[in-house]
Amino acid sequence: MVSFETFLTPTNTVQKKSSGIIGYDVPEGVDIRGRYDPEFSKILTRDALTFVADLQREFRNHIKYAMECRREAKMRYNNGSLPGFDPATKYIREGEWVCAPVPHAVADRRVEITGPVERKMVINALNSGAKVFMADFEDALSPSWENLMRGHVNLRDAVNGTITFHDQARNKVYKLNDEIAKLFVRPRGWHLPEAHIFIDGEPATGCLVDFGLYFFHNYANFRKTQGQGLGPFFYLPKMEHSREARIWNNVFERAERWAGIEKGSIRATVLIETLPAVFQMNEILYELRDHSVGLNCGRWDYIFSYVKTFQAHPDRLLPDRVQVGMAQHFMRSYSDLLIHTCHKRGVHAMGGMAAQIPIRDDRAANEAALELVRKDKLREVKAGHDGTWAAHPGLIPACMEVFTNNMANAPNQIHSMKRPDASVLTEEDLLQRPRGVRTMEGLRLNTRVGIQYLAAWMTGAGSVPLYNLMEDAATAEISRVQNWQWLKYGVELDGDGLGVKVNLELFGRVVEEEMARIEREVGKEKFKKGMYKEACKLFTRQCTAPVLDDFLTLDAYNNIVMYHPIGSSRL
Ligand SMILES: CC(=O)SCCNC(=O)CCNC(=O)[C@H](O)C(C)(C)COP(=O)(O)OP(=O)(O)OC[C@H]1O[C@@H](n2cnc3c(N)ncnc32)[C@H](O)[C@@H]1OP(=O)(O)O
Numbered sequence: 246m247v248s249f250e251t252f253l254t255p256t257n258t259v260q261k262k263s264s265g266i267i268g269y270d271v272p273e274g275v276d277i278r279g280r281y282d283p284e285f286s287k288i289l290t291r292d293a294l295t296f297v298a299d300l301q302r303e304f305r306n307h308i309k310y311a312m313e314c315r316r317e318a319k320m321r322y323n324n325g326s327l328p329g330f331d332p333a334t335k336y337i338r339e340g341e342w343v344c345a346p347v348p349h350a351v352a353d354r355r356v357e358i359t360g361p362v363e364r365k366m367v368i369n370a371l372n373s374g375a376k377v378f379m380a381d382f383e384d385a386l387s388p389s390w391e392n393l394m395r396g397h398v399n400l401r402d403a404v405n406g407t408i409t410f411h412d413q414a415r416n417k418v419y420k421l422n423d424e425i426a427k428l429f430v431r432p433r434g435w436h437l438p439e440a441h442i443f444i445d446g447e448p449a450t451g452c453l454v455d456f457g458l459y460f461f462h463n464y465a466n467f468r469k470t471q472g473q474g475l476g477p478f479f480y481l482p483k484m485e486h487s488r489e490a491r492i493w494n495n496v497f498e499r500a501e502r503w504a505g506i507e508k509g510s511i512r513a514t515v516l517i518e519t520l521p522a523v524f525q526m527n528e529i530l531y532e533l534r535d536h537s538v539g540l541n542c543g544r545w546d547y548i549f550s551y552v553k554t555f556q557a558h559p560d561r562l563l564p565d566r567v568q569v570g571m572a573q574h575f576m577r578s579y580s581d582l583l584i585h586t587c588h589k590r591g592v593h594a595m596g597g598m599a600a601q602i603p604i605r606d607d608r609a610a611n612e613a614a615l616e617l618v619r620k621d622k623l624r625e626v627k628a629g630h631d632g633t634w635a636a637h638p639g640l641i642p643a644c645m646e647v648f649t650n651n652m653a654n655a656p657n658q659i660h661s662m663k664r665p666d667a668s669v670l671t672e673e674d675l676l677q678r679p680r681g682v683r684t685m686e687g688l689r690l691n692t693r694v695g696i697q698y699l700a701a702w703m704t705g706a707g708s709v710p711l712y713n714l715m716e717d718a719a720t721a722e723i724s725r726v727q728n729w730q731w732l733k734y735g736v737e738l739d740g741d742g743l744g745v746k747v748n749l750e751l752f753g754r755v756v757e758e759e760m761a762r763i764e765r766e767v768g769k770e771k772f773k774k775g776m777y778k779e780a781c782k783l784f785t786r787q788c789t790a791p792v793l794d795d796f797l798t799l800d801a802y803n804n805i806v807m808y809h810p811i812g813s814s815r816l
Pocket residue numbers: 358359360361365366367369370381384385545546598602603635636637638708709710714715716717719720
C-alpha cells in the first residue's frame with residue numbers, strides 16, 4: 246500500500262509531498278520528461294539537479310548571447326567576409342604568457358582512445374592500453390535519454406572502479422584492469438538542447454547537463470583515484486570563438502567554488518574543429534589558461550565547418566570527401582599553427598582521428614588500413630603533435646609505436662618542438678582552397694554513408710563502421726553539407742570525365758539507387774526493420790534545403806526525443 250501522497254506534473258516528474266518518492270525528486274523549476282528508472286534516479290538526484298539548474302540559470306544568457314554572435318558571424322561570412330585574426334586581440338596573440346603547468350597525471354597522452362559512453366566500450370577503452378580515454382557525449386553518441394543516462398551510470402561506476410559488464414551471449418565478464426587510461430569526458434556542443442530536462446520552462450543546455458551531472462557525482466573520487474589531486478578532465482567541442490571558452494572557464498570556476506576545490510583543478514582540452522576557431526587559438530587558451538591542457542585537431546568537424554562557413558562562397562567548393570585529407574595545404578597549416586600555438590603556451594597539441602578501423606576478414610586490406618594510420622600518425626608526431634586519437638583498440642599498438650619511436654623517450658614534445666616556422670602562417674594559408682576533383686562516386690558515397698549513419702543514429706548508435714571506416718556525427722556532417730553545396734551551386738562532376746552537373750533530378754536518382762544498394766548490402770530484413778526510409782527522408786531534406794541547417798543532429802534530434810508518458814508533445 247502506498248503511504249504517501251504524490252502528484253504528477255504534466256510529464257512524469259513525481260514530486261514528493263510527504264514521505265517516500267516515486268519518480269524523480271526534482272527541485273523547484275526543474276521538470277524531467279524522460280523515462281523514470283531507479284538507476285537513473287541515482288544520477289538525477291535533487292542535489293545534482295539543483296547543481297545543474299544553478300549552472301543553467303547563471304549561464305543561459307551568456308550562452309544565448311554567444312549563439313547570437315555565431316549567427317551574426319554567419320551573416321558576415323554569407324555576405325562575403327572571410328574569417329580571420331581579430332585585430333582587437335592582437336595583444337593576446339603577441340603577449341608572453343603561458344597556461345598553468347601540465348598536470349603530471351596527464352603529461353603523457355601519446356595515444357588517446359575515443360568512444361561513446363556505452364558500458365562495454367567504456368571498460369574496453371579504459372583497458373585498451375591507451376594513455377587517455379575520451380568518453381564521448383558528442384560526435385560518437387546519439388543523445389537519446391537512455392544513452393545519456395546510462396552513460397552517466399557507466400561513468401560513475403568507471404570512476405568508482407566498480408564497473409562490470411556481462412556479455413550474456415558470449416558469457417564473458419568485463420571488468421577493469423589494474424592499469425587503466427585516464428578519463429576525459431566530452432560534453433555536447435553549446436548548440437544542443439537536452440529536451441528531457443526542462444529548467445524554468447525551457448529545455449536545458451545539453452553540455453551543462455553532461456558536465457554538471459558528471460562533475461557532481463565524480464569530482465571527489467576522480468581526484469583521489471585518477472587525477473593525482475586534480476581533475477576531473479574534459480574535452481570541449483565545436484567552439485567558434487574565445488567568448489565561448491570564457492563561458493566554460495566561468496562554469497569551471499563556479500563548479501570549483503561549489504566543490505571547495507582549488508581554482509585550476511578542472512582541466513580541459515579544446516577541440517579546434519571550426520574554421521573561425523583556428524583564428525582564435527591563442528585567445529581560447531588565454532581564456533582557459535588556468536584550466537587548459539591543450540588543443541586538439543578535430544579534423545572532421547573542421548572540414549565540415551569549412552563548408553559551412555563558406556556556404557555562400559561558390560569559389561570555395563570542396564572536392565570529393567576522400568580527397569580532403571591532412572595533406573591539403575589548409576589542413577596542414579591548421580595542424581602546424583596549432584602545434585606552434587600550444588607549445589608556445591606550454592600545453593599539449595593533440596593530433597586527430599584517422600578514420601580507418603581494423604578490417605577483420607581481409608588481411609591485406611587490414612594491413613593497408615593500418616599502414617594509412619601509421620603514415621598519418623608519423624606525419625603528426627614529426628610535425629610536433631604530443632599525442633593522437635585512435636578510434637578502435639586494434640589501432641593502439643601501431644599508434645603507440647609510431648609516437649614512442651619518434652618522441653625520444655619524452656612524455657610529450659611541448660618543449661622540444663616549438664615550430665617557429667609555423668608562426669608565419671597567414672590567413673591565406675589557413676583558408677587556401679582545397680584541391681581535387683568531384684566525382685559521381687563522391688556524390689554516391691556521401692549519400693550512402695549519410696543515410697546509413699542517420700539510420701543508425703536514430704536507433705541509438707552514434708558511431709558506426711561503414712565501408713571499413715569509422716563514421717560519426719562529424720564525418721556524416723561532411724557528407725551532408727558537401728551534397729548540399731554541390732546541389733546549391735550545380736557543380737560539374739569533373740573527376741569522371743563525364744561533365745555531369747549535380748541537380749535535383751540527378752540527386753533524386755542517386756538517392757533512389759543508393760537506397761536500393763543499401764537494401765542489398767544490409768539485407769531486406771534489416772532494411773525493413775531499420776530506420777532507413779526515415780533517414781533517407783531527413784538526409785534528402787537536409788541536402789536540398791534552400792538554407793543550410795547549422796547542424797544535422799539538431800534536425801534529427803526530434804526523432805529521438807521520447808517523452809513519458811509517451812505521446813506528450815515534443816520540442
Ligand atoms: C570525429 C570524431 O569526433 S572522432 C571521435 C568520435 N568517434 C568515436 O569515438 C568512434 C569510436 N569508435 C567506435 O565507436 C567503434 O570503433 C566503431 C563503431 C567505429 C566500430 O565498432 P565495432 O564495429 O564494434 O568494432 P569491432 O567489432 O571491431 O570491435 C571489436 C572490439 O573492440 C571494441 N571497441 C571498438 N571500438 C572501441 C572503442 N572506440 N572503444 C572501446 N572499445 C572499442 C568493441 O567493443 C569490441 O569489443 P569485444 O571484442 O569485447 O566485443
